[in-house]
Amino acid sequence: MSGMFTRICLLLSVLAMLCGPIAASTAVAQEGPRAAPTATIEVQSLPVAEEPVPAFDPVKATNAYLAQISGPQRARSDAYYEGGYVLLLVGTAYALIVAGLLLWLRISARMRDFAQAITRIRFWQAAIYAALFFVVIVVATLPLTLYQSFYREHEFGLSNQTIGQWFTDFAVLCAIGFVATTILVTVIYAVVRAAPNRWPIWASAITIAFAAFVGLISPVYVAPLFNTYTPLPDSPVKQSILAMAKANGVPVDNVYTFDASRQSDRISANVSGLFGTTRISLTDNLMKRATPAEVEAxxxxEIGHYVLGHTYTGLLWIALVIVVGFWFLNFSFRFLTAIFGGNWDVRQIDDPAGLPVLYAVGMVYLLLATPALNTISRNIEAQADIFGLNAARQPDGFATIALKLSEYRKLEPSPLExxxxxxxxxGRSRIAMAMQWKAQHLRDPDIRKGPVSPQ
Ligand SMILES: [Zn+2]
Known part of the structure; x- marks a missing residue:
């Protein structure tokens, strides 16, 4: 009954609300004639004639930027980068020669015999062999490593290290590599013995998990072994970086700087880590050598990499490369040992003496996979470039920093290259993209009033 009552009350109040204006207007009508009320009607002010969009040709601007690096400077960065193509081939050829010598001179077979003489347990035989193999490879490839990462870098004026400092970094890297490789290879051989036919699947899973683990711990435990990381010191640039980071949902305390000038003058920044350890780090060189607009660009x-989850995308792609790689290793090992196994004294996939075969095949696989790996990376980087332009809105800062990065990258390669x-x-692709972005944003006041590009 009370329910009915409330409903009636509700209905009445709704009716009262609806009738209210009618009642009021009847009241007005009863008061007699009166001047119509004058109301000010708000109209939108007429649009002010838009400031003319300045004439801007993105192609001309791109070419004008590219022309700023010429002569010996251009020749030097081209030579440095093109030398890298040769080194890629030389590195693979060198690895094949080292592996060939280990196999045909039966050094590898003797290393296995040595491990067998020490212990009868196959798990430990594989561990001893793996440890020996790592040392042999590091020593055998030392001349090439020394040339590539010390002498050549000095030749092109890209290194700040003395030979002593270089060796210290190299020794630390080798120590980490020694432990990591020995563990990974030993575990994979255990899997090969347990599942001789299906081992590539298990080995892939283990290697992917291992890669994720390395990604997780490296910013916290590995990177600080080579450089000192500190939070970026306070400055107006830092404020704009933090604002950009916050606006894009990046945890604000995650911008670090590190003393990359210990190793070289290269300007760079990176995003590293996985899960809880992801962080953005800038080199001190970037802070010293770049303008605020360039730092923001x-x-x-880098914020783009973070927001778009590129460390995870990267890991997924690497997982695919690893799975195909182990399949390729298994197939090639069986094919090659069927022909040369007698010469090498290596026949079974679970024999650690066959590791040089896997090493050589692995190097060939990585060489063949180079275009695929680079295309995966290049596409991810291009996404971060676009994100960065949208976030920082510094197309000219982006173009000039692309020129500064060309100290060690060829600025204008052919499309195939x-x-x-x-x-x-x-550099050409990046500047062209930035200028195209600018051309499409010239109606925005910040871009129209921003820096003038060369034309
Ligand atoms: Zn990047």
């Missing part, structure tokens, strides 16, 4: 790119060898878009 770089940070926009870029496809095969470039893990980042080339």
């Amino acid at each position: 770089v940070l926009g790119h 870029e496809f095969v060898f470039y893990d980042h878009p080339s």
